[in-house]
Amino acid sequence: MIIEELAVRTVEFQSESPYKVLVILxxxxxxxxxxxxxxxxxxxxxxxxxxxxxxVESLDTLRAKFAGDTTYMLISDKNxxxxxxNFESMLRVQNRVxxxxxxxxxxxxxxxxxxxxxxxxxxxxxxxxxxxRSMVAEDGKTAVIxxxxxxxxxxxxxxxxxxxxxxxxxxxxxxxxxxLTGYNMxxxxxxxxxxxxxxxxxxxxxxxxxxxxYAVFRDPRKMIYPVVPVMFxxxxxxxxxxxxxxxxTIISMVSAAMIMGLGIDFGIHVTKKYxxxxxxxxxxxxxxxxxxxxxxxGATTTGVGFLALLAANLTGMHSLGxxxxxxxxxxxxxxxxxLPTLILLSDGRESxx
Numbered sequence: 001m002i003i004e005e006l007a008v009r010t011v012e013f014q015s016e017s018p019y020k021v022l023v024i025l026x027x028x029x030x031x032x033x034x035x036x037x038x039x040x041x042x043x044x045x046x047x048x049x050x051x052x053x054x055x056v057e058s059l060d061t062l063r064a065k066f067a068g069d070t071t072y073m074l075i076s077d078k079n080x081x082x083x084x085x086n087f088e089s090m091l092r093v094q095n096r097v098x099x100x101x102x103x104x105x106x107x108x109x110x111x112x113x114x115x116x117x118x119x120x121x122x123x124x125x126x127x128x129x130x131x132x133r134s135m136v137a138e139d140g141k142t143a144v145i146x147x148x149x150x151x152x153x154x155x156x157x158x159x160x161x162x163x164x165x166x167x168x169x170x171x172x173x174x175x176x177x178x179x180l181t182g183y184n185m186x187x188x189x190x191x192x193x194x195x196x197x198x199x200x201x202x203x204x205x206x207x208x209x210x211x212x213x214y215a216v217f218r219d220p221r222k223m224i225y226p227v228v229p230v231m232f233x234x235x236x237x238x239x240x241x242x243x244x245x246x247x248x249t250i251i252s253m254v255s256a257a258m259i260m261g262l263g264i265d266f267g268i269h270v271t272k273k274y275x276x277x278x279x280x281x282x283x284x285x286x287x288x289x290x291x292x293x294x295x296x297x298g299a300t301t302t303g304v305g306f307l308a309l310l311a312a313n314l315t316g317m318h319s320l321g322x323x324x325x326x327x328x329x330x331x332x333x334x335x336x337x338x339l340p341t342l343i344l345l346s347d348g349r350e351s352x353x
Contacts, residue, residue, distance in 0.1 A: 007292035007336075008285050014341045015281040015349050021341045029235060035242030036235075041155045041191055042247045071182040073145040073165060075173060081143045082127045082136060087113060087120045089172035090145055096168040097147055102157055103164070108145040109135045151184055155191045158184050190250070198253040202234075205257040209264055216268070221346075222275060226267030228342060229334030233263045236330035241323045251316035255323035262302065263331030266295055270335050274343060280351035284340050292336070299332035 014021050073093070077086060087110035094106040109132045113120050121127065128140065136143045147165060151157040161184060169178050209230070213223035234256055246252065269291055277283030306328065309321030 003292050003296060004289045007288040010336070011281065011285045011288050011340060014337075015284070015344055018341045018345050021337065025232075025338055029232075029239075032236050032239035032243075035239035035244075038242035039238060040247045041194060042249045069149065069151065069183045071147045071149065071161060071165065071180060071184045073147070073169060074142060074179045074181065075145065076142045076177055078141065080128075080140045082109070082140050083124070084120055084122060084127075086110075086143070087127075090143070091120070093165075093168045093172050094145060096171075097165050100149075100161065100164040102151055102161065103147055103149045106145060106147045107135070109143050149184070155188070158188045158191070162188055194248065194250060194253050198248065198256065201254065202256045202260075205260045209260055213264075213268075217271070222271060225271040225339060225343060226264055228339050229267045229331045230260050230263045232334035232338055233259050233327050233331035236333075237323055237327035240326040240330070241319070244322050244326070246319040246322040249316045249319055251314075252319040252323055255320060255327060258324060259327035259331060262328060263334075266299070266331055266335030267339055269295070270339055271343075274340075278351040279347060281344065281349045282351045284344055288336065288340060295332060295336060299328055303328045 075081060075086070075090070077083075090108045090110035091114065094108060094111060097103055098106055109130075110120060112132060112135065113127070113130060116130070117126075132143075135146075147161075149161055151161055162180065165180060209227070210223065213226055214220070217223045237255065237259060270287060273291060274283055274287045277286050303325045306321050306324035309317045309324070312318065312321075
């Protein structure tokens with residue numbers, strides 16, 4: 001009966017000092033929130049693979065040996081790319097980008113000519129007959145600049161590389177003349193998809209949950225109560241996840257929707273049970289006494305089940321496990337500490353006769 005007795009004492013404290021409860025939770029949330037800034041978005045599929053896998057180790061070794069990933073800038077000219085103006089523009093782009101952080105070197109048809117002749121020659125025949133080793137298309141209308149950089153598959157570093165190249169390229173070529181590609185740019189595109197999907201999934205899930213809640217309660221005020229623990233859980237999930245080293249990947253981006261689907265149950269049970277009692281402090285005490293063991297058991301078993309993901313070989317599963325564990329435990333705290341306090345404040349502490 002310890003769990004039930006603790007539930008009764010908690011309700012008594014929530015009823016007598018509701019604002020103290022809110023202040024304590026507010027302070028804890030303020031301490032948790034900075035962790036969200038520590039979250040790193042890992043767009044690369046390698047971020048979800050085990051680091052000790054021989055194939056992954058080989059890839060990391062190759063990247064270290066050959067100076068990381070290569071980003072390619074494809075430049076086109078409707079007439080012929082092989083002219084002095086284009087080549088000199090390429091050199092200026094290279095010089096600017098090579099001064100950027102994490103950029104190790106660059107290669108282009110223009111730099112190949114410079115290495116061979118000391119400068120870009122004015123002779124058009126020499127430009128057309130030079131062996132560019134696949135850096136210029138056979139029809140002479142497309143050329144490639146290769147930028148070798150070590151971004152560590154970090155979304156912020158890849159974004160910085162993209163912006164530096166684009167800024168340099170815009171000063172020399174029309175936006176329609178060039179295109180960026182390569183693994184870094186694919187990772188950047190994946191990063192944008194992860195962010196977009198994370199927001200879309202979260203909004204769609206939240207909207208669907210609200211629709212179901214309205215169908216269940218048929219009361220706008222009552223339907224908001226179960227949402228409180230979920231919103232509380234999402235904030236704590238991101239903050240605690242950041243402190244615990246979790247990353248947002250193509251796997252873990254579904255965590256918010258899963259917490260909404262799983263954590264909403266706690267709020268529904270508390271709200272539905274409470275409004276079926278005489279309400280007030282007495283009704284909340286009855287509610288939490290009856291539900292306390294079930295809520296605790298459901299939260300701990302679900303949370304421990306998610307922790308099993310830490311045993312997976314895929315490191316992407318580790319972040320998912322951390323997010324889901326912290327999310328479900330936070331939803332439990334929100335349903336047993338925050339929600340009853342808010343209900344007592346808004347509905348009153350006196351029972352209905």
